[in-house]
Amino acid sequence: MSESLKRNYCVGEELGRGRFGTVFKCYSPATGESFAVKSIDKRLIADDAIDRQCLYNEAKIMHLLSPNPYVVRVFDIYEDDTHLDMVLELCNSGDLFQRLSSQPVFSESEAVDVMVLFQITKISLVADRNGEILLLLRKMA
Numbered sequence: 308m309s310e311s312l313k314r315n316y317c318v319g320e321e322l323g324r325g326r327f328g329t330v331f332k333c334y335s336p337a338t339g340e341s342f343a344v345k346s347i348d349k350r351l352i353a354d355d356a357i358d359r360q361c362l363y364n365e366a367k368i369m370h371l372l373s374p375n376p377y378v379v380r381v382f383d384i385y386e387d388d389t390h391l392d393m394v395l396e397l398c399n400s401g402d403l404f405q406r407l408s409s410q411p412v413f414s415e416s417e418a419v420d421v422m423v424l425f426q427i428t429k430i431s432l433v434a435d436r437n438g439e440i441l442l443l444l445r446k447m448a
């Protein structure tokens with residue numbers, strides 16, 4: 308994790324791992340706000356040009372799409388020789404599967420939100436397979 312990130316945020320527990328990095332909970336001592344930070348060790352993808360490109364595309368696209376109600380917001384990006392760290396909106400309400408499992412009946416407007424999420428997921432999966440765009444979906448509040 309980059310030293311400049313650690314100067315501005317206190318990093319806490321691990322939230323999960325993906326193909327490119329590890330996600331931790333963090334907070335800003337200046338504002339008291341909590342975030343997620345996705346930290347990528349660039350040395351692990353140094354030999355793969357496509358992975359490197361995907362990594363920078365993800366950071367760039369998420370930044371371009373922020374703020375958008377269906378996309379996790381990016382607040383800060385830090386980079387040093389070894390790490391790329393993205394400070395993201397913290398989604399701590401569980402994922403869509405957990406939400407669907409725990410609530411058997413949805414109101415009309417909630418059902419619309421779920422359908423919109425499914426449509427965006429389909430679009431992002433197709434687009435991601437073609438290596439053109441990657442969306443990180445915001446988990447439902």
Ligand SMILES: Nc1ncnc2c1ncn2[C@@H]1O[C@H](COP(=O)(O)OP(=O)(O)OP(=O)(O)O)[C@@H](O)[C@H]1O
Nearest residue numbers: 322323324325326327328330343379395396397398
């Ligand atoms: N903003 C966030 N708030 C809370 N948890 C998150 C957040 N972003 C990621 N996570 C957690 O960390 C895990 C890994 O996320 P990450 O974005 O690194 O990978 P992924 O999207 O699951 O897969 P891939 O690496 O293929 O993109 C997620 O599955 C989720 O549990």
